[in-house]
Amino acid sequence: MNNKTDTPVTVIGLGLMGRALAGAFLKAGHPTTVWNRTTFKADQLVADGARLAPTVGDALQAGSLTIICVTDYQAMHELFGASDSELDGKVLINLTSGDSVQAREAAQWAEQRGAHYLDGAIMAIPSAIGTAEAVILHSGSQSDFEAHQSTLDALGTVTYLGADHGLASLYDVAGLAMMWSVLNAWLQGTALLRTAGVDAATYAPFAQRIAAGVAEWLPGYAQQIDSGSFPAEVSALETDARAMAHLIEESEVVGVNAELPKLIKAMADRSIAAGHGGEQYPVLIEEFSKPRND
Structure with a gap:
């Protein structure tokens, strides 16, 4: 990482993640100012060389770059709305968790007050x-991101996604969808095998190989989705649906919860009913793209 260590940074919000962010800036040599409603959370950071600002306004004035990491977007708006903070010309990078609509609204709010605003998402534990394992996503003005990338590099692997301020939030939840789906599939398989006395540790390496193999399909499947053409090069959806039925039957026979495979098969059945049975699995993107009201 190649950081400009003379850039002063402010971190607002000192939960576990906020303290980790401030600590990383300090370790990289950046003059670091911090603020939190409960000041005792700053004690170790102050001992390590950070400056504790008495007010949010003072914290904003101290750094050329302000990182916000608070409970939610409402807390951010309440925090700045209740202070006499001057935002004109300030650079705000919001790493608070929220959704894409909130991110876009926050960008408008900040820009109306003359601030430069980037929204972000942290794909890492504190x-x-x-x-390098910490991936930090950013969206908003590319020029603002590039102007401060060398400073942000202190946090981990920083990534710019695009001008739409909502992209970081969308990538965040898309990543969570991948994580939970892989884990849920593994838990389903683990539950099945435990009925035959196979423990989770024995099954895990096999599951890893399957997950890695499926991951190799994604670029090719992505091309099908982006082109809107789903030729059955490997397997037709109607063939996959028969395998789904087998998974459901096996789960029920051995007394394992079948809700997850039933949900997947219900989506496949709707796609087949719509005439897509002869196409390949990614054609289900049409089902995933539809809201369900029932």
């Missing part, structure tokens, strides 16, 4: 901050 202990990983400051290492």
Whole structure:
């Protein structure tokens, strides 16, 4: 990481993640100012060389770059709305968790007050901050991102996604969808095998190989989705649906919860009923793209 260590940074919000962010800036040599409603959370950071600002306004004036990491977007708006903070010309990077609509609204709010605003998402646990394993996503003005990338590099692997301020939030939840789906599939398989006395540790390496193999399909399947053409090069959806039925039957026979495979098969059945049975699995993107009201 190649950081400009003379850039002063402010971190607002000192939960576990906020403290990790401030600590990474300090370790990289950046003059770091911090603020939190409960000041005792700053004690270790102050001992390590940070400056504790008495007010939000003072904290904003101290750094050329302000990182916001608070409970939610409402807390951010309440925090700045209740202070006499001057935002004109300030650079705000909001790493608070929220959704894409909130991110876009926050960008408008900040820009109306003359601030430069980037929205972001942290794809890491606090202990990983400051290492390459910590992926920090950013969206908003590319020029604002590039102007401060060398400073942000202190946090981990920083990534720019695009001008739409909502992209970081969308990538965040898309990543969570991948994580939970892989874990849920593994838990389903683990539950099945445990009925035959196979423990989770024995099954895990096999599951890893399956997950890695499926991951290799994604670029090719992505091309089908982007082109809107789904030729059955590997397997037709109607063939996959028969395998789904087998998974459901096996789960029920051995007394394992079948809700997850039933949900997947219900989506496949709707796609087949719409005439897509002869196409390949990614054609289900049409089902995933539709809201369900029932």
